[in-house]
Amino acid sequence: MAPAAEEHPQDPRRIRAMFDAVAPRYDLMNDIMSFGIHRRWKRRLRRMAGKPFGRGLALDLAGGTGDIADELSDGGWAVVVCDASEGMMATGRDRNAGPRVRWVGGDAERLPFPDGTFDLVTLGFGLRNFRDRDAALAEIVRVLAPEGRFLCLEFSTPARPIRGLYRSYSRRMIPRLGAAVAGKPEAYRYLIDSIADFPDQRTLVGWFQQAGLTDVRYRNLMFGIAAIHGGRRPAAHP
Numbered sequence: 001m002a003p004a005a006e007e008h009p010q011d012p013r014r015i016r017a018m019f020d021a022v023a024p025r026y027d028l029m030n031d032i033m034s035f036g037i038h039r040r041w042k043r044r045l046r047r048m049a050g051k052p053f054g055r056g057l058a059l060d061l062a063g064g065t066g067d068i069a070d071e072l073s074d075g076g077w078a079v080v081v082c083d084a085s086e087g088m089m090a091t092g093r094d095r096n097a098g099p100r101v102r103w104v105g106g107d108a109e110r111l112p113f114p115d116g117t118f119d120l121v122t123l124g125f126g127l128r129n130f131r132d133r134d135a136a137l138a139e140i141v142r143v144l145a146p147e148g149r150f151l152c153l154e155f156s157t158p159a160r161p162i163r164g165l166y167r168s169y170s171r172r173m174i175p176r177l178g179a180a181v182a183g184k185p186e187a188y189r190y191l192i193d194s195i196a197d198f199p200d201q202r203t204l205v206g207w208f209q210q211a212g213l214t215d216v217r218y219r220n221l222m223f224g225i226a227a228i229h230g231g232r233r234p235a236a237h238p
């Protein structure tokens with residue numbers, strides 16, 4: 001029997017409430033858990049995005065507190081952050097993401113933008129949290145301009161030699177840090193479970209191609225602990 005909507009691990013209301021609750025400590029927790037490495041990954045994403053092209057307009061979907069938006073804005077892009085959690089965006093606004101950043105509440109599965117609006121869409125650690133990932137990918141392709149690019153930074157499947165060590169660090173340490181720093185161990189248990197349930201690099205390539213993206217490639221970060229997948233909306237998309 002299919003689980004009731006509210007039992008789905010990525011139930012949108014549950015996910016939104018969880019991010020609203022961790023928002024004030026979200027950035028600090030990321031810095032502690034990853035020893036600051038997530039910032040290097042986000043800088044890498046910015047380098048892969050390159051210089052602005054087209055109208056220079058980027059969407060940072062599930063942009064949270066705006067780390068990636070800050071990076072893109074420093075690189076000359078005008079950025080719209082779209083996120084389901086008002087709490088995450090409020091934390092980002094308070095921290096003062098750059099002047100070229102706008103904030104819009106919205107759901108990845110029904111983006112509040114017309115077709116072909118953005119030259120670039122970025123998605124950092126968001127895809128894992130969406131209930132209907134196919135619907136979100138279809139929306140991303142819809143809002144991309146022809147020849148527009150999509151870059152997705154997400155946890156992935158690490159190389160075999162480090163897999164055991166990484167999983168044991170995650171299972172033992174992250175919920176404890178979540179309890180000590182954010183006061184929310186359950187949110188950080190969800191993080192570990194959602195990473196473990198997420199498909200590997202090659203499966204994601206297939207999803208992106210299925211959604212209509214071309215030139216789909218990925219780069220592993222830290223032996224595949226995370227990966228950045230990229231693709232392009234073809235000039236002619238049905």
Ligand SMILES: C[S@@+](CC[C@H](N)C(=O)[O-])C[C@H]1O[C@@H](n2cnc3c(N)ncnc32)[C@H](O)[C@@H]1O
Nearest residue numbers: 019062063064083084085088107108124125129
């Ligand atoms: C792990 S955080 C990532 C934030 C930021 N991109 C980063 O890299 O630090 C995931 C974000 O996805 C947002 N999110 C989850 N489900 C969403 C949905 N269906 N639509 C839009 N945003 C969503 C959450 O509110 C949260 O801010």
